[in-house]
Amino acid sequence: MPINLQEKILQAASELFYSQGIRATGVDAIAKAANTTKMSLYKYFPSKDELVVAFLRKRDEDFRLWFVAQIDSKADMPKAKLLAIFDVVSEWMAIPEFRGCAFINAAAEFPLEGNPVHQVSAEFYDKFRGYIADLARQCGSTHPESLALQLSLLIEGAIVSEQMKRRSGAADQAKQAAILLIAGSLDGAPNTPLPTHNLQD
Incomplete structure (x- = not known):
């Protein structure tokens, strides 16, 4: 068609x-x-601004549908899906067309929180963290929202690192940190940036 x-x-x-x-x-x-x-x-x-917002909303819909489908194709259980997120991100960052996250890039170009472009970008990550938090709840995480924020920060940092330097290995390092965070959250550990008791094991 x-x-x-x-x-x-x-x-x-x-x-x-x-x-x-x-x-x-x-x-x-x-x-x-x-x-x-x-x-x-x-x-x-x-206006160009309306076209930018339309671009971001379409990107939001398309990317989330693609992303969830990729996760579901790699894992069945919630904990495995949390870790599969990092594998999917790593594969996405490896494609030649990768230019970072469209929403991070847009928010950087339009930094004022009241700007519609900035708001649409923020909404994307709110929904993304909600998806992670839902998986964390299914795992039995003691602090699903905090874990979702921590994992999202790892992902966002890896994306920016890879954008600045290709083949940085950032996604793999982020996944290793995520393993510790997830284990700490499921073990009922205090809600700290990194579960230091696990790091000492």
Whole structure:
């Protein structure tokens, strides 16, 4: 089924925003990539900001569906799924087209919390942490929300590290830290940044 012009514009914008950056990508370049005119673009997206938000919302939906499917294909049990997250992230970061996380990048380009672009980016990570927290609850974690935040911070840090230096091994190191955090949370350990009693074992 051929895509319509609105979808074509959004697809072209998505590719350019992710590969080149949002502020560095002009409306002229998007219209050219979509083989259309600025007038047609503005018919569907009255402003560049609205196009950016549409890009992020589509990215949110597509990425989360893909990500959960990848996790489910690798593991059946909640604890295994928590660790599989790091394997999926590692595989994603290894692709040649990897340019970091679109939502981290967007939030950095639009740092004011009240900005719609920043808000959509923050919402993505709220939902992502909610997904992790749900798995943590199924595992019997004593502090599922805290564990979800800790694991999310490991993932976000690994993504930024890999963006700064390819083949950094950050995802593997993050997974090793996650193993300790998950074990501590399931053992009823205090909610600390790292379960130091496990590190000493």
